[in-house]
Amino acid sequence: MTENPAKTIKKICLEHGNDKARLMDIAIDVQKELGYISKEAMKEIAAATGSHFVEVESLVTFYSFLTERPKGRIIIRLCNDIVDKMQGVDAVADAFTEELGMGFGQTSRDGLITLEYTPCIGMCDQAPAALINDEVFTHLSSDKARAIVKELKKHKDPAKISKKLGDGNNAHELVKSMVNNGIRKKGPVIFGEYEPGTGLKKALSMSPIEVIREIKAARLRGRGGAGFPTGMKWEFTRAADGEKRFTICNADEGEPGTFKDRVILTEKYDLLFEGMTIGGYAIGAEEGILYLRGEYAYLKKLLEKMIEERRKKGLLGKDVMGKKGFTFDIRVQLGAGAYVCGEETALISSCEGLRGDPKTRPPFPAQKGYMGYPTSVNNVETFCCVARIMEKGAAWFAEIGSKGSPSTKLLSVSGDCAGPGVYEFPFGVKVKDLLKAVGAEDAKAVLVGGPSGTLIGPGEYERTVCYDDLGTGGAVVVFGPERDLLQLVSYYMEFFIEESCGYCTPCRVGNVLLKERLDRIIAGKGEPEDLDYLESLGKTVKISSRCGLGQTSPNPILTTLKNFRADYESRVKKNEDGMQPSFDIKKALGDAQDITGRESVIF
């Protein structure tokens, strides 16, 4: 801890040019140095950057990883995603609380350790998992949890906890993490061999217009989930008025159950950076921003080092690969725990040093994006596809996959299956075949596309993963025969409530109301009318919400009501006395009975 906080804060602000637009970086660094961002710290930051106190407070209170209250020097964030629950995270949680002698949300008396829960950290294939400061711990058990606490108490340094390093670059000296890549099936597009520079060289031999034409010919669509045609997005961005342009890589993979970008960032960063550079060339940008989710902070040093290497090789910087007049560089922008920042306009807000509220559209980012300049935001996997298209040609790319959905898709598979991990499948793969490949043929249900996607049962396993049928950003979560789907839906609703930015009414309030009624049904106090209530309210939230979060958050309820209605119907009943099942007359009369000292005559 530093002795003079004000001096430390001034220094950090100065390192970021006292730039208000770098408030994210400043806040993250201040927290790293001082442990939390106090009201005094907010004042200091506001003064140094020329912003207002309440603006800094607004940012700090938005992100889960930033805190305005003192916390421990070490923060244990145990992931309690549904997959972690299925893999026994509750026992791990008990071990942590016993060993630390405190509950979740608390800090030890000596101010050393804080224990918290956090939603999906992108480690579903090796759950239960936790983040301890920036370090990732996977495959946790109660014994391991106890051992971790003992070690932490001894040397107070999460980085020094003994662990077996993971495969590939996870063992790199700049990463030193126990994460495993978990690559189960390699395909030609993402996991094929790649010689850095090949795709970029080809792109630079063409005009930007020709590059865009090639991407369009390959019919590349965004891999983040929405599936917007990449070439068209680039064309719009290129055509928009603006003194400069920006290309942003969305590496905020927050959809629970998705972790394919984690593997790309660890192993295929050359393909990614090359795609970004090609993107920059195509739209006419000089700057690229890689927005890295806070949960993946353990990869930041590696990525920055690899960017530096590319600079040295002339693959980034002034006159890239000797192409006169084409200057392009990349910086890494770290996030701080906010699912909504995966939404492209919220991500842009975050890059600008604001809370991660989605922006009003139109204007779209292609017209007015980062700092008001035309901006193209693309997914990690999309950029990899770009580099490959340049290397091998649009025809090669489009030949793989199904008719309407060319090429391959990385799928992150987790849950009740024999082989959790990352699979590169051609588009058009049947769910049935996918389940066979991952060892989950007895699955009761499969969630394709994460909680904002679709939950299907065995009757629909003939359906295919592609843009025209089951679209997905990459999450596939498998649920075995013994799972209670309503509990799972309730968990996901809780997730959306916590992750809503709160900007618009239907998402901020509607999700709370949906969960209230769902939990009523789970508790056995639901009535048949509640199913119509859920459907109607779910529809309101979907139709009237401002961004993709609220437009999809009722999906867990709506798709289970559609595909697993019996699970609901078996739990609701009409009350014979005509009162609402949720109404407990005895409890309601309790106080009055206490006061009068006698029981109700009627009830």
Next chain:
Amino acid sequence: MSGKITFTIDGKEIEARQGQTILEAAEDAGIYIPKLCQMKGLVPHGSCRVCTVMVNGRPQAACTQPATDGMVVENDTPELKGMRRDIIDMLFVEGNHFCMFCDKSGNCELQAIAYRLGICAPKFPYLFPNRDLDASHPDIFIDRNRCVLCGRCVEASRDIDGKCVFEFVGRGPHKKIAVNAEAKLVDTDIDITDKAVNVCPVGAIIKKRVGYAVPIGERLYDKEPIGSDVENNKK
């Protein structure tokens, strides 16, 4: 570019100027689209979603969506009315609104829209949140129980008053309006004459000692339902 656009709202053809939003064009044409967070003179916030309409079959907020030539807008349909009722219901149950003794009653836009949409009681369960009051300022009072997070005060303070008295903090259900001070409104540079003090659609930001100057029965929406000014095409 001629600058003139024509499109339809519920089958009625209307004219708009280039750059107008659907809401602005509708109001000029005497068509009322229920709205809450939007206010003339402020950048549309698009947060309450009450003005959601269907544009060529897709939902859009009328206050932020630009009018384009030939678009087909649905406004007064049973589905949209139901959706708007849901949203107004949500705002009632999310906060603690006691209309009967709120001094904004009769001048309150939330209350007035509820009446106009025929809401007698919310169908959703009350959430009964614990929210703060701030009576520290000699002239101005904040009751967060009644705040609908419309953002008008944030924008008015920033864009019109050239200050930054208000901003949102927290997220999701924990989102709330905060002031530019460590604790209280009195520590900010707000002034009774600020635009930000005069834009609140509900009784969350109110001037002290003027609450009952206009008797109940003679207040704005006591006489005519909200939206009448638009429908009478008064400007």
